[in-house]
Amino acid sequence: MKLTLRSVIIAIVTSCLLWTGYLVAQPPDYHPQVLAGVAYFRQRVDDQLPLVEDLLAALKTGDLSKAKMAYVDARPPYEEIEVYAGSFEQEDTDIDARPYAIDGGENSPEFKGFHKIEAFIYRDEDLAAAIPYAEELIDSIQSLKTKLKDINHFNAPLNFDGMLSLATEVPAKKISSEEETWSDQSLLIFKHNWIGIHSQFKPYKKVLDQDIVDEVEAAYQACMKTIEPYFTPGKVAATPYSSINAKQRGAIVKASYDYRDALLKAKDALKMPDPA
Numbered sequence: 087m088k089l090t091l092r093s094v095i096i097a098i099v100t101s102c103l104l105w106t107g108y109l110v111a112q113p114p115d116y117h118p119q120v121l122a123g124v125a126y127f128r129q130r131v132d133d134q135l136p137l138v139e140d141l142l143a144a145l146k147t148g149d150l151s152k153a154k155m156a157y158v159d160a161r162p163p164y165e166e167i168e169v170y171a172g173s174f175e176q177e178d179t180d181i182d183a184r185p186y187a188i189d190g191g192e193n194s195p196e197f198k199g200f201h202k203i204e205a206f207i208y209r210d211e212d213l214a215a216a217i218p219y220a221e222e223l224i225d226s227i228q229s230l231k232t233k234l235k236d237i238n239h240f241n242a243p244l245n246f247d248g249m250l251s252l253a254t255e256v257p258a259k260k261i262s263s264e265e266e267t268w269s270d271q272s273l274l275i276f277k278h279n280w281i282g283i284h285s286q287f288k289p290y291k292k293v294l295d296q297d298i299v300d301e302v303e304a305a306y307q308a309c310m311k312t313i314e315p316y317f318t319p320g321k322v323a324a325t326p327y328s329s330i331n332a333k334q335r336g337a338i339v340k341a342s343y344d345y346r347d348a349l350l351k352a353k354d355a356l357k358m359p360d361p362a
């Protein structure tokens with residue numbers, strides 16, 4: 087092919103225009119927001135570690151009610167951090183997977199973490215059997231801590247994808263009480279899933295229009311309002327989920343979908359792409 091000067095100039099000008107257009111079309115990467123969100127989870131993983139160590143110690147006492155209390159106390163931090171589960175899939179499986187997510191379910195050696203321990207405490211009342219799993223859970227939390235130190239695992243599209251997925255998972259799936267089948271602490275899970283989502287949304291407030299901020303904030307508060315009657319100030323544990331009737335569950339479902347819809351509006355306003 088013979089390249090004339092003219093065609094070379096046309097090619098250069100065209101690619102410059104395309105490049106400029108590409109730059110203009112790129113949304114911001116929201117790096118300060120991502121940093122702020124991850125900073126909160128680094129703090130929460132530091133909260134998580136001693137709670138899991140306490141759980142191990144409680145299992146070793148052989149006292150069932152102590153073990154139950156330590157289990158419940160140990161649940162909140164990870165239920166917030168899991169907004170970013172897609173950034174540490176192995177740790178998420180090791181820490182928090184339920185049997186359905188694993189081939190072979192409960193019988194698989196892959197099934198471990200909180201829900202393995204939950205069944206040993208609440209269903210089997212076999213604390214000794216739970217001890218090696220609590221030891222392994224401490225290692226998994228350490229590994230999670232390492233992952234959270236590397237900001238390269240995290241970005242804004244993953245952040246929003248995680249918020250939206252969890253705001254959907256609560257009403258679409260967790261509402262069945264499948265997560266805390268044995269401990270009956272689903273309300274505690276909903277609460278900390280929402281707190282975790284909102285911790286990640288907060289840094290985006292300063293780059294959003296006030297009406298969208300207000301809408302997301304109101305939707306979050308409405309979620310928290312639906313579960314408020316089931317908590318006692320100063321106590322981690324919630325009322326047993328099995329005591330909540332269909333109408334009360336319905337209110338939780340509606341509030342979480344409304345929250346999701348508001349977050350979706352924020353995502354559009356931020357021109358946030360889906361994760362690559």
Ligand SMILES: [Cu+2]
Nearest residue numbers: 165168182265
């Ligand atoms: Cu979870």
